[in-house]
Amino acid sequence: MVGDKWAARIFGVVIGLAAWWIVTVLFPRGLFPGPVATVNASWEIIASGVVWTHMQATFFRTFLGFIGAFLVGAALGIIMGINNFxxxxxxxxxxxxxxxxxxAWAAITTIIFGFGVAAPVLATAVTVFPYISLRIWKGVENIDPNLLRMSRSFDISRSRLLRRMILPSVAPALFTAIRFGLAISWKVETQAEIFASNTGVGYRAIEAFSRYQYDTAMAWAAVFVVVVFILEMGILRPLERKVFAYREEADFGVL
Amino acid sequence: MVFVASETRQATDADDVAGVSHGTSAAGAIHVRNLTKVFDTEEGTETVFEDVSFDIEPGSFVTLIGRSGSGKSTMLNIISNVLEPTAGTVEFEGTQNDEVTLGHVFQSPRLLPWNTCVQNIEYVHENNPEYTRDLAEEYMDLVGLTEHYDKYPSQLSGGQRQRVGITRALSIDPEILIMDEPFSNLDEITAEALREELIDIWQKLGKTVFFVTHDITEAIELSDRILMLGDGRIFDDMSIDLERPRDVDSEEFLKVRQDAINRFHAIT
Structure with missing residues (x-):
C-alpha cells in the first residue's frame, strides 16, 4: 500500500521532469532552461543569499494579503450561510x-498607494477574498441543523457548541479555503510585485526575464515551489490528517 | 414556563446508575394546563391546538399520537421548552431544587460524527463535574453496546446509533425521557428489538417517558396511556391495561388495537 503510493508519486515527478526536458530540447539551444540549468541557477541565488530577503518579502506580503482576504471572506461567507439577507x-x-x-487590482492599488507593502497586499486581499467566501459559505450551509437542535435540547453552552460542533462541521471547508486562498494569494502577490514593488520573488523573476536570464527567472519560481511544497507536506497535510483522523478510522471500520 | 419543585421526595439515589428503581415519587410528573398555540401566518393566524390540559403521572409511559400536521411536534417542542406557548403552562415536578432534567431522543440519532460513542455521551455532560468515562460505559452496557465504546457513529448500524442516542439521553439521569418517533427510521425487526429493550430499561429505571409516534401498534405495545391529538385538542385519552410483556399477536392485543383504531378514527 505505502510502496504503491510512493511509486505513484515518484512516477508523477519523473513524468513531469521528462515533459520539461522534452520542451527544452524542442527549443533552440539555451533559450528555454531545462531542469539542470534551473537547479544550477537556483543554487547560485541560494548561495549568494539574495534569495532570502526577497523570499521573505514575498512571504510576508502573501501572508498579510491572505489574512486580509480570510477575515473579509470568512465574515461574508458566514453571513451568507446564516441567513437569506x-x-x-x-x-x-x-x-x-x-x-x-x-x-487589475494590482494596477489600481499601485496608483493609489504607490510602491511599497500596501499595494500588493491589498491587491492580494481583494482578489482572494471571494474564493474564501464561497468555500466558507458552503461550509456554514453544511452545518446540520439537527445537531444544533440536539445541542440546544441538552443545554450546551455557546463556546462548547462552537468548539465541539460548529468548528468540526466547517473544518473541511476551512482547510480548502486556506489551501486555495494561500495558493491564489501567492500568485496574485507575485503578479502584483511586477509593477507594485521593487522587492520579492515575482519582481526578481520578471527582472531576470527582462534581462534574458531565463534560467534565473525559472530558478526564482522553482525555489518558491520547493518552499510551498515543504509547507504543504510539513504543516498543512499533517494538521489535516490529525483533524480528520476520525474519518480514516471510520472508513477503516466500514471495510 | 414554570418549574415546580417536588417536596415529597429527596434525591437519595441520584448517584446510582443502572439497575436502580427510582420508585414511585412525584418526580417526573408533567402538568399541562390550558395550553394554546397560535402561529401567525401570512393569511392570518392558525390555531394548532387550544386549551389543552392533561397530567402525566410520574414513572408512567405516555404516548402522544396524531396524524402528521396534528400538532404533535408543536406540543413536544413546547414541553421541551424549545417553543413558547401562546397561552397556558407546562409544569414539572423535579427531584431536587425547582429544576427538572429532560432527556431527549430524536427521530434520527443526532450524534456528532467526529466523536466516538463515549465522546458523544460526554458532550452532554458539560455541567456535570462528576462525569467520568465509567458512567458513559455503564450506560452503554445497559443498552448492549459494550463492544463499541470508542467506535465512531459511522461504524455502527442504524439501530446501534439510535441506542447511543438513547444512552446519551439516559446518561444525564433525567426525570423525564422525551422521545420523538425514535424508531420510525429503523427497519421493523430492529425497531421491535429496541422497543422491548426500552420497556426493560423503563421498568428498571422507572423514569417518566413521554413518547410521540404516529404508529398505533407501537403506541399500544409501549404505553400505559395514549393521548390522541387532533382537531386542535386531545380528543381521546385511552388507558392500556394489557399485561407486560405484551404480545402484539395475542387476541387481547388485537382487540385493544382495533378499539384504539376505531377511537382514533372517530374524529374524521
Missing amino acids: GEHFSTPIIVIALSIPGI
Whole structure:
C-alpha cells in the first residue's frame, strides 16, 4: 500500500521532469532552461543569499494579503450561510469581485498607494477574498441543523457548541479555503510585485526575464515551489490528517 | 414556563446508575394546563391546538399520537421548552431544587460524527463535574453496546446509533425521557428489538417517558396511556391495561388495537 503510493508519486515527478526536458530540447539551444540549468541557477541565488530577503518579502506580503482576504471572506461567507439577507447582500459583491482580475487590482492599488507593502497586499486581499467566501459559505450551509437542535435540547453552552460542533462541521471547508486562498494569494502577490514593488520573488523573476536570464527567472519560481511544497507536506497535510483522523478510522471500520 | 419543585421526595439515589428503581415519587410528573398555540401566518393566524390540559403521572409511559400536521411536534417542542406557548403552562415536578432534567431522543440519532460513542455521551455532560468515562460505559452496557465504546457513529448500524442516542439521553439521569418517533427510521425487526429493550430499561429505571409516534401498534405495545391529538385538542385519552410483556399477536392485543383504531378514527 505505502510502496504503491510512493511509486505513484515518484512516477508523477519523473513524468513531469521528462515533459520539461522534452520542451527544452524542442527549443533552440539555451533559450528555454531545462531542469539542470534551473537547479544550477537556483543554487547560485541560494548561495549568494539574495534569495532570502526577497523570499521573505514575498512571504510576508502573501501572508498579510491572505489574512486580509480570510477575515473579509470568512465574515461574508458566514453571513451568507446564516441567513437569506446575508446571501442576497453578499452575492453581487462576490460575483463582481470574482470577475476582476488580480492584475487589475494590482494596477489600481499601485496608483493609489504607490510602491511599497500596501499595494500588493491589498491587491492580494481583494482578489482572494471571494474564493474564501464561497468555500466558507458552503461550509456554514453544511452545518446540520439537527445537531444544533440536539445541542440546544441538552443545554450546551455557546463556546462548547462552537468548539465541539460548529468548528468540526466547517473544518473541511476551512482547510480548502486556506489551501486555495494561500495558493491564489501567492500568485496574485507575485503578479502584483511586477509593477507594485521593487522587492520579492515575482519582481526578481520578471527582472531576470527582462534581462534574458531565463534560467534565473525559472530558478526564482522553482525555489518558491520547493518552499510551498515543504509547507504543504510539513504543516498543512499533517494538521489535516490529525483533524480528520476520525474519518480514516471510520472508513477503516466500514471495510 | 414554570418549574415546580417536588417536596415529597429527596434525591437519595441520584448517584446510582443502572439497575436502580427510582420508585414511585412525584418526580417526573408533567402538568399541562390550558395550553394554546397560535402561529401567525401570512393569511392570518392558525390555531394548532387550544386549551389543552392533561397530567402525566410520574414513572408512567405516555404516548402522544396524531396524524402528521396534528400538532404533535408543536406540543413536544413546547414541553421541551424549545417553543413558547401562546397561552397556558407546562409544569414539572423535579427531584431536587425547582429544576427538572429532560432527556431527549430524536427521530434520527443526532450524534456528532467526529466523536466516538463515549465522546458523544460526554458532550452532554458539560455541567456535570462528576462525569467520568465509567458512567458513559455503564450506560452503554445497559443498552448492549459494550463492544463499541470508542467506535465512531459511522461504524455502527442504524439501530446501534439510535441506542447511543438513547444512552446519551439516559446518561444525564433525567426525570423525564422525551422521545420523538425514535424508531420510525429503523427497519421493523430492529425497531421491535429496541422497543422491548426500552420497556426493560423503563421498568428498571422507572423514569417518566413521554413518547410521540404516529404508529398505533407501537403506541399500544409501549404505553400505559395514549393521548390522541387532533382537531386542535386531545380528543381521546385511552388507558392500556394489557399485561407486560405484551404480545402484539395475542387476541387481547388485537382487540385493544382495533378499539384504539376505531377511537382514533372517530374524529374524521
